[in-house]
Amino acid sequence: MSIFHGLSAFPITPANEHGIVDTDGVMHLIDHLSASGVNSIGLLGSTGVYAYLTRIERNRAVRAAVQAARGRVPVIVGIGALRTDDAQNLARDAEAEGADGLLMAPVSYTPLTQDETFQHYKAVTEATSLPLCIYNNPSTTHFTFTKELLCRLSDIPSIKAVKMPSPKEGEVATELTELRASPVGALAIGYSGDWIAAEALLAKCDSWFSVLGGFFPKIACQLSEAAVKEDTIAVKQYQERLQPIWTLFRELGSLRVVYAAVNHLGLSDAQPPRPLLPLTKINQERVVKALEWVTIL
């Protein structure tokens, strides 16, 4: 089991309207997650709005998170950046602050070639001794990893994991089998897209990179444990309870839903960085109902 195995919880990064991180807020969230049985923290993931924060603020968030985790759970830090030198600096910063691992998406403006992305990962891994997880997230980066590129990247010694986007329902097991039969099988293979988590866990993926885990860590742990034990009846029950949340994630974007959720649950009063807007009142009420549905049943 590496730091990239099991349930990784992805919290928001509370910050004010100017993008100044609320370090007390970060510590509060990380303490809450660290005490809840998750296997790692995915700090400054897409949910942690890494793309919207400066290097200085990202560093402050890492410092606060590592301090709050107190070695109870590993802290994996998102270091994605448009420029290779910026990503290298973010990797060095995270290592200096005591992070346990890195997560990096090939953020792009001008669409990247496969080779540019390879060289980007190579250059960043050379700047740090921390293990790194490939963050394959085409819905935000619009970059598509070919299987060939994933194989090539899996040859880099410090690349230890890949966070895959959710395939179509019913297709996880096939994808996982194909990946494991290739050099990519040397990596821990995890999934994001919470609605696919149960299917992916039942198919024996190595990790669940979970947005839900960032605000409902206990439920995420319970679903994860049920799936690992192949308790399909329990998994189905959890899925029924969580279905309204998955629907909102897919319809409104999980990030907006998560802010409404943490606001309602009293975990944070932070708002998303503009131009991202808080949900409308009507959608906030739908989030509240979906959250209640999880706990009522």
Place this chain on the structure above:
Amino acid sequence: MSIFHGLSAFPITPANEHGIVDTDGVMHLIDHLSASGVNSIGLLGSTGVYAYLTRIERNRAVRAAVQAARGRVPVIVGIGALRTDDAQNLARDAEAEGADGLLMAPVSYTPLTQDETFQHYKAVTEATSLPLCIYNNPSTTHFTFTKELLCRLSDIPSIKAVKMPSPKEGEVATELTELRASPVGALAIGYSGDWIAAEALLAKCDSWFSVLGGFFPKIACQLSEAAVKEDTIAVKQYQERLQPIWTLFRELGSLRVVYAAVNHLGLSDAQPPRPLLPLTKINQERVVKALEWVTIL
């Protein structure tokens, strides 16, 4: 005729490997373009790698460009940023440095809703008195403007133009007619995607936002003038001469081709910001041949 009418030339922004702008290099390019008959400079467009430069470096580039233009041609400055407050600051900076207009793409990481993009533009226009051109560039931003949103934005008094991406060949005239029949018709409507420029100019679009214009301004002016005069024979001849460049733009990405072109033409020895890589030797040679083809014929 506004500053957003006619041929707008989009140069690279020369910078070193650390993203420090070479202001002498900027001034050299802008002086060259200002003396060549183009109608405006599109500074810090996608070709000007705005997304890869810090606020400080973007400001240095604007200052150098305004100084070099010496009032001969208006300088339009790209102010796109992921955060609304950052885009507002870039608008204020550009205005303070004497820029004539702004160009802004809805840069995104978390995909934006139509309303978020509207509010983003509204907030930025409220921070400046400069006129603004909507930069509609789905190949880099992955944001699709609905016609409804374009109509809504055209109601904001300081929004004066829209830079449209290239539609399929043969479809510009229809698109233009439809846009002009709507409230968007109040804006100057220009096109990017150089391979569609001749068709768009013959269809009487208001402006050509030109990558070619950033390194071959005279040829771009000549093509533009031929099209405005409806000299279809001359237009066809220019298109034949430029076809190899258009092919390379589409195959390799115009940005990479432009760096190879300016290197070969001796306009700049700058390289693209990593992770973007210079073209391979073989592709550089193809660029050289395409450039020669323009001048030989």
